[in-house]
Amino acid sequence: MAHLVELPTAFIDKARAILGPKGLAQDPVQLAPFLTEWRDRWRGSTPLLAQPDNPKKLAEFVNLCATYKLPITPQGGNTGLVGGQIPQGEVLLSTRRLTQIRAIDPAAMTLCVDAGVTLQQAAEAAAEHDLLFPLELASGGSATIGGAIATNAGGMGVLRYGNMRDLVLGLEVVLPDGQLWDGLSTLRKDNTGYDLKQLFIGSEGTLGVVTGATLRLFARPPTQITIWAGLEQPEDAVKLLAHLRGGFAEQISKFELISETSLELVLAHMNDARRPLQSRTPWHVLVEFGLSDTQDAMDQVFFALESAMEQGSISDAIVAKSQAEANALLALRENISAAQKQQGAAIKHDISLPLAAIPDFLQAAAEAIELQAPGTRFCIFGHLGDGNLHYNLLQPVGMKPQDFLAQRETITGLVHDLVHARAGSFSAEHGIGIAKIGEMQRYKSPMELSLMQSLKQTFDPDHLMNPRLWFEIAPQDKKDV
Ligand SMILES: Cc1cc2nc3c(=O)[nH]c(=O)nc-3n(C[C@H](O)[C@H](O)[C@H](O)COP(=O)(O)OP(=O)(O)OC[C@H]3O[C@@H](n4cnc5c(N)ncnc54)[C@H](O)[C@@H]3O)c2cc1C
Numbered sequence: 001m002a003h004l005v006e007l008p009t010a011f012i013d014k015a016r017a018i019l020g021p022k023g024l025a026q027d028p029v030q031l032a033p034f035l036t037e038w039r040d041r042w043r044g045s046t047p048l049l050a051q052p053d054n055p056k057k058l059a060e061f062v063n064l065c066a067t068y069k070l071p072i073t074p075q076g077g078n079t080g081l082v083g084g085q086i087p088q089g090e091v092l093l094s095t096r097r098l099t100q101i102r103a104i105d106p107a108a109m110t111l112c113v114d115a116g117v118t119l120q121q122a123a124e125a126a127a128e129h130d131l132l133f134p135l136e137l138a139s140g141g142s143a144t145i146g147g148a149i150a151t152n153a154g155g156m157g158v159l160r161y162g163n164m165r166d167l168v169l170g171l172e173v174v175l176p177d178g179q180l181w182d183g184l185s186t187l188r189k190d191n192t193g194y195d196l197k198q199l200f201i202g203s204e205g206t207l208g209v210v211t212g213a214t215l216r217l218f219a220r221p222p223t224q225i226t227i228w229a230g231l232e233q234p235e236d237a238v239k240l241l242a243h244l245r246g247g248f249a250e251q252i253s254k255f256e257l258i259s260e261t262s263l264e265l266v267l268a269h270m271n272d273a274r275r276p277l278q279s280r281t282p283w284h285v286l287v288e289f290g291l292s293d294t295q296d297a298m299d300q301v302f303f304a305l306e307s308a309m310e311q312g313s314i315s316d317a318i319v320a321k322s323q324a325e326a327n328a329l330l331a332l333r334e335n336i337s338a339a340q341k342q343q344g345a346a347i348k349h350d351i352s353l354p355l356a357a358i359p360d361f362l363q364a365a366a367e368a369i370e371l372q373a374p375g376t377r378f379c380i381f382g383h384l385g386d387g388n389l390h391y392n393l394l395q396p397v398g399m400k401p402q403d404f405l406a407q408r409e410t411i412t413g414l415v416h417d418l419v420h421a422r423a424g425s426f427s428a429e430h431g432i433g434i435a436k437i438g439e440m441q442r443y444k445s446p447m448e449l450s451l452m453q454s455l456k457q458t459f460d461p462d463h464l465m466n467p468r469l470w471f472e473i474a475p476q477d478k479k480d481v
Pocket of ligand 1: 073074078079083084085095115138142143144145146147151152153154155156205209210337429430433466
């Protein structure tokens with residue numbers, strides 16, 4: 001059980017005066033949903049939940065915590081997958097009441113929002129002006145703009161639109177001492193010294209609390225076409241991507257790889273899910289095109305698929321004939337994580353690799369894992385266009401969940417060593433949180449760790465913002481691979 005920080009009575013009185021009765025909670029029933037997370041891997045504790053309803057109150061509250069040297073864990077939609085948002089005794093600071101859509105400028109294609117606005121709400125606000133906010137996660141109904149910035153979230157549209165870092169023009173941030181930094185620029189060009197906003201993007205709440213952001217919007221492509229194709233091997237997916245890029249370049253907006261095991265789980269657990277192709281192949285891809293040429297768009301896609309079939313990279317394919325069919329194909333991909341949850345214990349990895357190294361990695365990892373834990377089921381899927389795989393391993397049928405999970409460290413070590421040896425990353429999009437602190441020590445160089453620590457020291461000398469996270473690792477503690 002984590003040690004709860006002690007809150008002096010004077011602190012609580014002052015906090016109540018700043019936040020008002022609705023902005024502060026200590027009742028365990030109210031706190032409970034903030035202290036567990038989607039994977040049910042981490043449970044937390046806190047002496048106080050603070051929920052300010054505007055950035056100024058949030059800044060005053062952070063300043064109060066700094067005065068009393070009280071550590072804080074920021075939380076947005078609580079959909080993070082590495083445990084960084086779950087407090088272990090610290091004060092919990094939620095942005096859920098920061099919900100203003102502040103401004104939209106359709107001509108400049110920018111949107112300014114509070115940090116607690118969800119990705120879905122931001123997309124809806126853009127859609128009202130027939131514009132697109134392209135960050136698409138299966139968790140988008142709950143995940144917040146602030147959380148997506150703090151984790152530099154990715155998702156399915158990265159191939160075309162980039163990850164959160166590419167979508168942010170300006171930020172408003174409360175620093176660990178309570179100062180409010182207004183960096184809400186809408187400029188696309190501004191070469192005036194260090195680009196400070198970039199330091200907060202991906203910093204997982206360790207350098208400050210994001211309270212607002214100005215975001216880039218995009219024109220909606222007039223024609224959207226979604227296809228599903230069956231493949232024999234991962235090499236074919238890499239070939240297909242190269243082939244399609246030749247004809248469509250950046251007009252490919254999604255390129256998702258799905259293993260047959262992943263598809264089978266969705267078909268078994270999700271009502272209304274139907275196998276898209278009659279033939280059964282070991283691998284599948286879902287591709288979405290956002291095309292500007294409305295006249296010949298469908299013909300172009302058919303032509304590209306026919307030639308891919310002639311070259312042997314796909315064995316069968318269908319093209320969605322309506323938005324409903326496209327949504328059904330997309331749901332097969334989006335529901336894999338939910339379906340997988342019902343299959344018992346899983347050891348998950350969010351990795352990225354150079355595209356060309358993916359087939360060889362998959363082969364080497366399958367062999368190593370079969371030796372270590374025979375019968376492990378491989379639920380592999382991900383944003384192949386970005387070289388990002390969700391490499392999830394499910395307990396062998398008949399094995400006790402705890403026996404499989406007892407091997408987590410060994411299995412994850414095997415997987416991450418193989419990724420590292422191929423110049424890949426052990427965390428492509430979910431971040432470090434408390435889940436991957438060991439990996440930071442193992443794979444980051446002492447120079448990188450030391451630079452990160454210097455930044456932390458500059459922004460947060462008392463180490464009050466998310467103090468349990470990875471920036472606390474001392475370079476001298478580094479263990480080599
Ligand atoms: C079903 C499902 C699918 C997902 N798919 C994807 C995917 O495709 N791609 C992807 O990248 N992620 C994905 N995720 C992970 C998650 O949704 C993202 O990491 C998301 O960006 C987290 O946002 P949040 O608001 O829920 O943040 P939280 O979970 O609340 O917090 C995450 C981290 O950010 C910090 N933080 C939160 N808000 C702020 C703030 N305002 N200022 C400073 N720090 C803050 C927290 O302290 C914590 O360290 C998925 C999660 C689920 C459950």
